[in-house]
Amino acid sequence: MRVVGLMSGTSYDAIDAAAADLTVEDGTLVLTPLGMVSEPYDDDLRALLAGALPPATTTLADVCRLDTLVGRAFADVAVHADRELCGGAAELVASHGQTVFHWAGDDRVHGTLQIGEPAWIAEATGRTVVSGFRTRDVAAGGQGAPLVSLVDLMWLRGRPGVPAALNIGGIANVTVLPRGGRPVAFDTGPGNALIDAAAHDLTGGRLAYDAGGALAGAGRVHEPLLRRLLDEPYYRRPAPRTTGKELFHRGYLRAALEGFGGLPAEDVVATVTRLTARTVADAVRPLGATELIASGGGTRNPVLTAMLRDELAGVALRTSDELGLPSSAKEACAFAVLGYLTLHGLPGNAPSCTGALGPRVLGSITPGSRPLRLPPAPAAAPASLVVRARPDRSPPPGEHTGALPAAGRR
Template sequence: MRVVGLMSGTSYDAIDAAAADLVLEDGTLVLTPLGMVSEPYSVELRSALAGALPPATTTLAQVCRLDTLIGRAFADVAVRADRELCQGRAELIASHGQTVFHWTEYGRVHGTLQLGQPAWIAEACGRPVVSDFRPRDIAANGQGAPLVSLVDLMWLRGRPGVPAALNIGGIANLTVLPAAEGDPVAFDTGPGNALIDAAVHELTAGRLAYDAGGALAAGGRVHEPLLLRLLEEPYYRMPAPRTTGKELFHRDYLRSALAGFGGLADRDVIATLTRLTARTVVDAARPLGATELIASGGGTRNPVLMEMLRDELAGVPLRTSDALGLPAAAKEAYAFAVLGWLTLHGLPGNEPSCTGARGARVLGSITPGRQPLRLPPVPARAPRALVVAPGPAGAHPAAATDHGSASRRPGSLGARPPDPAGRPDPADRR
C-alpha cells in the first residue's frame, strides 16, 4: 500500500510529506521510502498561526479560519506528494495536522487540538485520509504523545544494548527500549528548538526565525548562571510518561527566565539555550541506561547542538536516523504514514507503556475519498517489527535547511491563495 504521511511540527514552519510503500510480510512491516517533499507555510499563514498560539489569545472565528487554511495547505502538499512520489497511485493519506494546543495540568493531559481539516485533503486527493491521531489515546488516559514511540519500538527492536530514538523538533522527545525485561519508555524531554527559536526571533526583532547552522550559538559562550536557572524548571523532574509543548516553552517563558540577566550578549543567550536542549535530553536518557541515541528532526541540522549532545553523552554513540535508512528530516512523516496504515487495517497505533494509556487503541478518524470506503482485512496479528528497505535512488536529496523541515524553497505554499473572506484578521487577536 502506498501511503503519504503529512507532518508539521511544533516549529510550524513547513509541511513535510513522505511517501512510503508499506507491505506486511510474516509479521514484519516492510517500509520502502519513496521520497519526501516539503513546502513552507506562506508568510501570511505562518504569521496568523503564530499570532494564535500561546501565550496569545484567539477567537473561535480565527480557529475556524486557520483550520480551513491549514487544511488547504496540507491538501496542496498531499497532491504534490502523490503526483511526484507515487505517480498518482497513493492509496491513503495520513495527516498529523498542526498542533495548536496540548491541554496538560499536573502531569495529566485532558485534551489536544490539531488543525488542518482533513476534508480538504480528501477532496483534493480523492483518497481516504486518516487524521486526528492523538485524542483516542488521551481518552484512554494517555498523554497522546509521543505517538511515534510505537514506530520507534518496531523499528529499533532487536538492536543491541538499550537503543534510544530522539526526535528534536520544537519539542524534543525520546523513546528508550529496554535491553531485556521491562517496558519501553517514551516522553518529551523538554524544549528542542522551541526556546532557541523564540530567542532568535526576539533578539533579532523578528529578522531571523531560527539559528541557521547553529551560527549564533557557535559565536557565543554558555552562561552557567542562566543555564542553572533554566534547569530549575519543574517539568524536567516529572516522571514519565510526560508531555509538553509551546504552552509552556514560549516567548513569555523565555522573557521571564532572562529577567535579571541584562547585558548578556545575544549569542551567549542562544549558546546557553542550545546547551539546555542538549543537557535536558541527556539528563533524561542517562538514568534509563541508553547505550546509543539515534536522532532525527530539524535539530539534527544544527551542528552546534549535535556537538553539545555528543559532549553531554560522554562517549555514548550519537547517530542520525539516516544511518538506519530513515532520513532524519522525514522520519516523523514516515512514522505517521505507518500509523495511518495501522489505523486503516484496524490495528492499534499506541504503546501504552509509552503514552500511559489504559491499553492499546486504534487511533484517528477516517475521512473517505471519492470512492466508497473499503477497509482492508484486519491482519491476524499486528506487526512487531518495522524493516526499512532501500528506496529509489535520489528519493531523499540533501536537505537545504538547518531547521525543522527538509527543504525550504522561497515562495508561498500552494497554488490557491487564501480567500480574502476567510483570511485571519489581526483584529480578531484579542
C-alpha cells in the same frame, strides 16, 4: 500499500510529506521510503498561526479560518506528494495536522487539538484520509504523545544494547528500550523552541531560527542562566510526560532572562542550545541508553549535535539516516505507518509509553472519492519494522527536500 504521511511540527515552519510503500512480510512491517517533499507555510498563514498560538489569545473565528487554511495547505502538499512521489497511485493519506494546543496539567493531559480539516485533503486528492491520531490515546488516559514511540519500538526492537530514538523538533522527545524493562517514551523538554525564540527576540525578528548554529557557535554558555532554566519543574516529572509551546514559548524565555540584562544574543542562544542538549542527556542517561538515534530538524544544527555528543559521553550518537530512514522525513513516515495501522484496524499507541489504559486504534477516517472499503486486518499486528531501500536507490521524479535551507528545517 502506498501511503503519504503529512506532518507539521511545533516549529510550524513547513508541511512535510513523506511517501512510503508499506507491506507486511512474515509478521514484519516493511517500510520502503519513496521520498519527501516539504513546503513552507506562506508568510501570511505562518503569521496567523503565530498570532493564535499560546500564550496569545484567539477567537473561534480565527480557529475556523486557521482550520480551513491549514487544511487547504495540507491538501496542496498531499496532491504534490501523490503526484511526484507515488506517480498518482497513493492509496491513503495520513495527516497529523498542526498542533495548536496540548492541554496538560495536574500530571495528565486533558485534551489536545490538531487543526487542518481532513475533508480538504480528501476532496483535493480523492484519497481516504486518516487524521486526528492523538485524541483517542488521550481519551484512554494517555498523554497523546509521543505517538511515534510505537514506530520507534517496532523499528529498534532487536538492536543490541539499550537503543533510544530521539526526535528534535520544536520539542524534543525520546523512546528508550531498557534491558528487561518496559519501553518508555516522553518529551524531554524544548528541542528548538527556545533556540528559535531566542534567535527571533534577540535579533529584533530578523532571524526566525539559529541557522547552522551560527549564533550559538559564536557565544558562550552563561552558567547562571542555565542553572535558572534547569530549575524548571517539568524536568523532574516522571514519565510519561508531554509538553509543548504552551510552556516553552517566547514569554517563558523573557521571564527567565529577567535580571540578566545585557547578555549578548549569542550567549543566550548558546545557553538555550546547551539546555536542550543537557535535558536530553539527563533524560536518557538514567535509562542506560547505549545508543541514541536522532532525527528531526535539530540534527542539522552542528552546534547542538556537538553539545549532545559532549553531554552523552559514552553513548553512541547517530542519525536515523544511517539506518535508512531520512531524519527529515522520519516523523512524516511514522504517521504514514500509524495511518496504515488505523486503516487495518490495528492499534497505533504504545501504552507503556503514552500512559494509555491499553492499545487503541487511533484517529478518524475521511473517505475519498471512492466508496470506502477497509482492507482486512492481518491475523496479528506486526511486531517489528524494517526499512528497505528502494531497489534503484534513486529519488523519484520531482523529489526534493530543499524547500527550506537545510539548516532551517526544524
